[in-house]
Amino acid sequence: MISTLDKLYAILWRDLLTAIRHRSGFVVTLAGVLIELAAFYYLSRAIGPGFRPSGVEYFPFLMVGTGVYTFFVMSAQAFLSSVQEAQQTGTLEVLMTTSTAPSELVMLSSISAFGGNLVNLLVYFFAGVAVFRAAVHANFLSCAAVLILSLAIALAIGIAAATLQVAFQKGSALLWLLGSGLWFLSGTMFPIQSLPRPLELLARAVPLTYAIDGMRRALLEGQSMVAMAPTLAVLAGFGVVLLPLALAGLSLSLRRARQNGTLSFY
Amino acid sequence: MERVVFESVRKIFRHRPALFNWLGRERGGETVALKDVSFSAAGAEVLVLLGPNGSGKTTALKLISTMLLPDAGSVRVGGFDARRDAGEVRRQVGIAVAAERSFFPRLSARENLEFFASLDEVPRRERAPRIQEVLRDTGLEEQADTLVMKFSSGMYQRLGIARALVKRPVVLLLDEPTRSLDAATTAHFWATIRALARQKTTVLLATHNFAEAAAVGDRLLLLDRGELLVDRPVGDGDNPEALRAFYFRMTGEKGEKLVIGDL
Numbered sequence: 001m002i003s004t005l006d007k008l009y010a011i012l013w014r015d016l017l018t019a020i021r022h023r024s025g026f027v028v029t030l031a032g033v034l035i036e037l038a039a040f041y042y043l044s045r046a047i048g049p050g051f052r053p054s055g056v057e058y059f060p061f062l063m064v065g066t067g068v069y070t071f072f073v074m075s076a077q078a079f080l081s082s083v084q085e086a087q088q089t090g091t092l093e094v095l096m097t098t099s100t101a102p103s104e105l106v107m108l109s110s111i112s113a114f115g116g117n118l119v120n121l122l123v124y125f126f127a128g129v130a131v132f133r134a135a136v137h138a139n140f141l142s143c144a145a146v147l148i149l150s151l152a153i154a155l156a157i158g159i160a161a162a163t164l165q166v167a168f169q170k171g172s173a174l175l176w177l178l179g180s181g182l183w184f185l186s187g188t189m190f191p192i193q194s195l196p197r198p199l200e201l202l203a204r205a206v207p208l209t210y211a212i213d214g215m216r217r218a219l220l221e222g223q224s225m226v227a228m229a230p231t232l233a234v235l236a237g238f239g240v241v242l243l244p245l246a247l248a249g250l251s252l253s254l255r256r257a258r259q260n261g262t263l264s265f266y
Numbered sequence: 267m268e269r270v271v272f273e274s275v276r277k278i279f280r281h282r283p284a285l286f287n288w289l290g291r292e293r294g295g296e297t298v299a300l301k302d303v304s305f306s307a308a309g310a311e312v313l314v315l316l317g318p319n320g321s322g323k324t325t326a327l328k329l330i331s332t333m334l335l336p337d338a339g340s341v342r343v344g345g346f347d348a349r350r351d352a353g354e355v356r357r358q359v360g361i362a363v364a365a366e367r368s369f370f371p372r373l374s375a376r377e378n379l380e381f382f383a384s385l386d387e388v389p390r391r392e393r394a395p396r397i398q399e400v401l402r403d404t405g406l407e408e409q410a411d412t413l414v415m416k417f418s419s420g421m422y423q424r425l426g427i428a429r430a431l432v433k434r435p436v437v438l439l440l441d442e443p444t445r446s447l448d449a450a451t452t453a454h455f456w457a458t459i460r461a462l463a464r465q466k467t468t469v470l471l472a473t474h475n476f477a478e479a480a481a482v483g484d485r486l487l488l489l490d491r492g493e494l495l496v497d498r499p500v501g502d503g504d505n506p507e508a509l510r511a512f513y514f515r516m517t518g519e520k521g522e523k524l525v526i527g528d529l
Contacts, residue, residue, distance in 0.1 A: 003387055007384055007385055010381050010385065014373060017372065018372045021372040021413070022372070089367045090367065091368045093363065093368070094361070094368045094382075095385070096332070097331045097332060097333055098386050099353070099356050099357045100385045100386075105385065255335070259335045
């Protein structure tokens, strides 16, 4: 356990140093956050105060939807990029010869990638409230529960993308599918009840739908964990199923790559 | 006791053309990288792998490091099978690969070594002194806190050796370790290898450099097109010229000396 925490610290420290040494990176990210929020703010003003999806104002509805969606997709993207970069430089092969088991290494690396984007998500929400006056009635305990359970699902998605990258050098394809499909189906911009019945049923099979819905209810409506128990249970169920599946897939693809000599192919 | 054992190891790389290759000329096929190769290496022994490009030297090192898995036969390190007990094998093996840029460019040399040392489970309190020691041994003390993105090829190569040494492996694998090093650093490196062997480390070194083979080797493996042609000790009479003549005789390659006047 101590050894695992020590490795996690090493990976977090590596990623933090790399991030802060990209001097313009933080400023660009912050500017991007403000521009995106401004676009959604004026979009909601253009639509007018009469549109209140799920009973809340449209701007906070958009803020939570796009924030959680971006957290999922950008985290998976960041993790996938680190795997692709490691393949291109030859670092991946060397990492696979250290005393750390490959699956442990990937898991810890993905936690770091998602941790960085969690900070971005918090900055996004903070800027939405502080700069654009989004009305929130947060239940912080429920928010934390939704975030933690969503993280397990997000990790599974990132690891699945890495698995496809190692196996077929096509991790980006999964993210492209996520980027376009989930944007439409997960209730990011509008309630899924607006979709035709078959698509609504499909949307209910998407884990991100529950993460976004849960975060809206926890952050905007202040619902307690008891009131949100069914949503939290669904999120936990997705995590329990998807995370071990993604790890097993990754383990298989790494073994196949070592057998075929394609570990550093990209 | 034998520390590294290769037993009838076969490794084949299969090439499949891309899925959509209607217009291309890419064809499927396979390359036999190692054909039923067997050898072993004891503790305190420096085994030199010589052979032309594509002879299987790097493949052999990658199989020992568990980067690759064999198609047939077995690879054992310290009694552990590289396929079944890969984790135990990785704990014993350190590898300096030929790929130069296998580091994190926005970390310094010291930060890179700290990162890899933690993944190699080097105890926290031992890390700083060990890193200082390998930085000194590889002549990188002055560049220890420079971001590696500013390094030259030779400095990358030294850092790769430092990374392999910092875990104090019982089996050290080196793939063309002195390819980009200057003469003084190379001489110091050879002395380091001999010192490691005296401390019971098993060293497997793939090289094209006959002077290196003569200077550090205890035993010589000559590979050609995946086959082990020769496995013999390096004797007192094995100076670089003698090794060079022996190599060309065994591989059938033409190795005429380049005379400047011929250019």
